[in-house]
Amino acid sequence: MTIRVVHYINQFFGQKGGEEAANLPIELADGPVGPGAALQAALTGKAEIVKTIICGDSYFNENEGLACMGIREILQDIKPDLIIAGPAFNAGRYGMACGKVGEVAHGLGIPVISGMYNENPGYELYRNFSYIVETTNSAAGMRQAIPAMAKLVTAWIEKEGKLGTPAEEGYMPRGLRVNFFAEERGAKRAVNMLIAKLEGTPFQTEYEMPVFDRVAPQPAILDLSTATIALVTSGGVVPKCNPNRIESSSASKYGEYSIGGLECLCEATHETAHGGYDPVACNKDPNRVLPVDVLRDLEREGRIGKLHDKFYTTVGNGTSVANSKAFGAEIAMHLKNAGVSAAILTST
Amino acid sequence: MPVVHIATVVPISLTVGANRIVPAVAIPHPLGNPKMDPAEEKALRRSLVEKALTALTTEIEDQTVF
Amino acid sequence: MKLEIGNIHVKELAFGENTALSSGRVQINREELAGWIRELDHRIAEVKLDIALPGESTRIMPVKDVIEARCKAEGKGFMFPGRNPGDEAMVGEGRTHVLKGMAIVTTGKVVGFQEGIIDMSGPGAEYTPFSKTQNLVITCEVDDTCNQYDHEAILRRVGIETANRIGQLAMTATADETRTYETKPLIQQAAEYPNLPKVGYVYMLQSQGLMHDTYLYGVDVKTILPTLLYPTEVMDGAIMSGNCVSACDKNPSIVHQNSPVIHELYENHGIKYNFMGVIITNENVTLADKERSSNYVAKLAVQMGLDAVIISEEGFGNPDADLVMNCRKLEEAGIKTVLLTDEYAGQNGESQSLADSTPKGDAVITNGNANQVIHLPAMQRLIGHDTYADMIAGGWDGSLQADGSITAEIQVITGATNELGYHNLCAMAG
Structure with missing residues (x-):
């Protein structure tokens, strides 16, 4: 059985012309075009390039939304098993387009195999979505790139999509953690690693310890008595019954709730949605996680100008750094737009 | 806009990169302690919030635990 | 301590007239056992027993605990000692008999954010080791005089x-x-293999509340200072589970009974090496406790003369800080470490x-990414309650679909x- 492939290439490799044709909108051709011919030859009997999408690099990058919509429609219509994009070598706009095609296809559950130079911005930005073979920085490396991509496609077919590590298969790391069932259970692997460490023989850690990014400290508040202070928490404090259904673990969202007119939080009005700690203390008195009562006192006493009348909340339990970062950026923007001077972030 | 992180596990707060950090009481109740008398507990909460306000009004150059 | 473990292979688990074991067949009198369970606490309102076998189209949720049936055939003490007055004797010596291949599974209405799914077939079955055991499932409900702590304690009991x-x-x-496991008192054990490096196991246990x-030994471990155990003690139930939230990486009691690192180290x-x-x-939930306990672990490891240890975590998030502290302090004491975690x-x-990090953690075993999404098709039979799928850790609003299927993170799977x-799940950079 052969799988059905759609190939994405730019105007140049699509034989439409060079820079002068870079504004070419999406065109759909039957069968392989340009480098697709060599790919098809290398994949005979295993895969068939049924269609080729050709798009000008400038068109794609200047009309990204439109281009993505067009490509999504084509893919939904053709329903290929796999997409091959490029190779784009070190061509920046072409790499960005191939990467973006990867993102669109990922959204549809269609895998993508591409080829790029390791410094192509399309790799850096979109590496999560595609298996990208490393190529040289110019099209002079086409003769090496095509067999390398065909080899990865073949492996993908033979292993029914369950590819091994980047080093084993010859693609550049996607920056993803991928689950698989190992031959030996974890405890046995741990003992083997312990023995290697004791004997001084080489071993490969299964997880490299993470490195977190840093933000420059912000200037201090000069005058508290005129400052608006906002409360933010990862402790999952929400109005009773969790109206927005924030997940008890691995949160996909945060909540924005009014505390306007509230003197404090209490058992009747608020609770925690967090599944990662004993909720009894917080449910009895939610001020233990989100100190509204004390901030109201300080507001009344004039120590702070104002307690911001909305608080922001999510569940930190098992929530990925990527989600947390996105929530943080959005919450910061809301606070900034509302003229908030500083935030108190509480964690459980 | 300065942010102060009130957190129990200060090492995590330092690892993930918070700049102004105020150590809290315990994970399930960072700003309280159910074992305390309610008035005492609120005084404890107030002292932590006041420390957080001090952190927000203090210029810092690097990660600082208050 | 020297312990013989005698495994009796359970070939069949079934309900029948009398409760008995013969030729590898465990037969249970359903009404009699249900009645006996109901008598365990006056607040138990309802008990239902079911048998779930590997390969069946059966879903059990929310799972509270999974336990292996064992008994002390020779030697002192009781399984899961220290819970009842008179049960305080040390365990881990003599002979223990195990009904291998079956397990007791508890379920019932949720205590809190409680979860755990065991599918006996389909894609979810691959992810839980307890789809391979013949399970006697107890659905236990309590009356409304129970608070959450009482409810948990009753189900555990x-x-x-x-x-x-x-x-x-x-x-x-x-x-x-039959297999014999033996670890001698420290001085004798050290003398037995004087030329081999000495290794130990740092066994981290969840202790964060409800x-x-x-x-x-019946003591809530949040109240202990780190302490020493002979490896065989856990085989007799010295450690008992009271937790199942984010069921993917919480240890049901059966995992402690068959504690994998201990068995592999033997x-x-x-x-x-010399184990x-x-x-x-x-x-624990305070920083002072985390610092104190990790200091104490490093001290004990030095006191034992260890050259290297395996450290296993239970849970994620703030326990990552405990893992990192244990790793750092042991490495600083000159003791090599291998860490077991998940992602x-x-x-x-x-x-x-991970939520915390240390450059000293250069030897890490991962047991997989718990956030991976899985689709669990509907099963013909449901034991327990699936209405909680949307609120359990790893589920979301809409996880439970109208046809009874569930889409959620593998976090929900026991x-x-x-x-x-x-078991074998692992993750790689891909």
């Missing part, structure tokens, strides 16, 4: 007492296989996986990313 009662069937049975607790004991013993420690890398695996390395 029901599971353990039932496992012990069934375990009694094995008392006089002939074992299909649905996040673990018990050692495999090369006396060959590659000296186990250090039990907790994962929360996001549904697509695109994030950092034992999926077990951090004692109980």
Whole structure:
């Protein structure tokens, strides 16, 4: 059985012309075009390039939304098993387009195999979505790139999509953690690693310890008595019954709730949605996680100008750094737009 | 806009990169302690919030635990 | 301590007229056992017993605990000691009989954010080790006089007492296989293999409150200082589980009974190293406790003369800080470490996986990314309640679909990313 492939290439490799044709909108051709011919030859009997999408690099990058919509429609219509994009070598706009095609296809559950130079911005930005073979920085490396991509496609077919590590298969790391069932259970692997460490023989850690990014400290508040202070928490404090259904673990969202007119939080009005700690203390008195009562006192006493009348909340339990970062950026923007001077972030 | 992180596990707060950090009481109740008398507990909460306000009004150059 | 483990292979588990074991067939009188369980606590309102077998189209949820039926055939003490007055004797010596291949599973309405799914077939079955055991499932409901702590304690007691009662069937049975495990007192153990490096096991236990607790000889481990154990003690139930939230990486009692790192360390004991013993420690909710416990672990490891240890975590998030502290302080004391953890890398695996970090942690075993999304098709039979799918850790609003199927993170599956390395899930950079 052969799988059905759609190939994405730019105007140049699509034989439409060079820079002068870079504004070419999406065109759909039957069968392989340009480098697709060599790919098809290398994949005979295993895969068939049924269609080729050709798009000008400038068109794609200047009309990204439109281009993505067009490509999504084509893919939904053709329903290929796999997409091959490029190779784009070190061509920046072409790499960005191939990467973006990867993102669109990922959204549809269609895998993508591409080829790029390791410094192509399309790799850096979109590496999560595609298996990208490393190529040289110019099209002079086409003769090496095509067999390398065909080899990865073949492996993908033979292993029914369950590819091994980047080093084993010859693609550049996607920056993803991928689950698989190992031959030996974890405890046995741990003992083997312990023995290697004791004997001084080489071993490969299964997880490299993470490195977190840093933000420059912000200037201090000069005058508290005129400052608006906002409360933010990862402790999952929400109005009773969790109206927005924030997940008890691995949160996909945060909540924005009014505390306007509230003197404090209490058992009747608020609770925690967090599944990662004993909720009894917080449910009895939610001020233990989100100190509204004390901030109201300080507001009344004039120590702070104002307690911001909305608080922001999510569940930190098992929530990925990527989600947390996105929530943080959005919450910061809301606070900034509302003229908030500083935030108190509480964690459980 | 300065942010102060009130957190129990200060090492995590330092690892993930918070700049102004105020150590809290315990994970399930960072700003309280159910074992305390309610008035005492609120005084404890107030002292932590006041420390957080001090952190927000203090210029810092690097990660600082208050 | 020297312990013989005699395994009796359970070939069949079924309901029948009398409760008995014969020729590998465990038969249970359903009404009689249900009645006995109901008598365990006056607040138990309802007890239902079911049998779930591997390969069946059956879903069990929300799972509270999974326990193996065992008994002390010779030697002092009781399984899961220290819970009842008179049960305080030390365990881990003599002979223990195990009904291998079956398990007691407890379920019932949720205590809190309580979860755990065991599918006996389909894609979910691959992720839970307990789809391969013949399960006697107890659905236990309590009356509304119980608060959450009472509710948890009752369910815990029901599971353990039932496992012990069934375990009694094995008392006089002939074992299909026997294995002996022995660890000597420290000085003698050190003298036995003077030329081999000394290794130990740092066994971290959840101790964070409701649905996040673990018990050692009946003592809530949040109240202990780290302490020493002979490895065989856990085989007799010295450690009992009280937690199941984010069920993928919480240890049901059966995992402690068959504690995988201990069993694997015994495999090369006396060959590659000298396995000296186990250090039990907790994962408490205050920073002072975390610092104190990790200091104490490092002190005990030095006191034992250890050259290297395996450290296993239970849970994620703030316990990552305990893991990192244990690793750092042991390495600083000159003791080599290998860490066992799991990952929360996001549904697509695109994030950092741990909440804390140390460059000393250069030897890490991962038991998989718990955020991976899985679709669990509807099963013909449901034991327990599936209405909680939307609120359990790893589920979301809409996880439970109208046809009874569930889409959720593998976090919801009991034992999926077990951090004692109980089964084979792993993750790689891809």
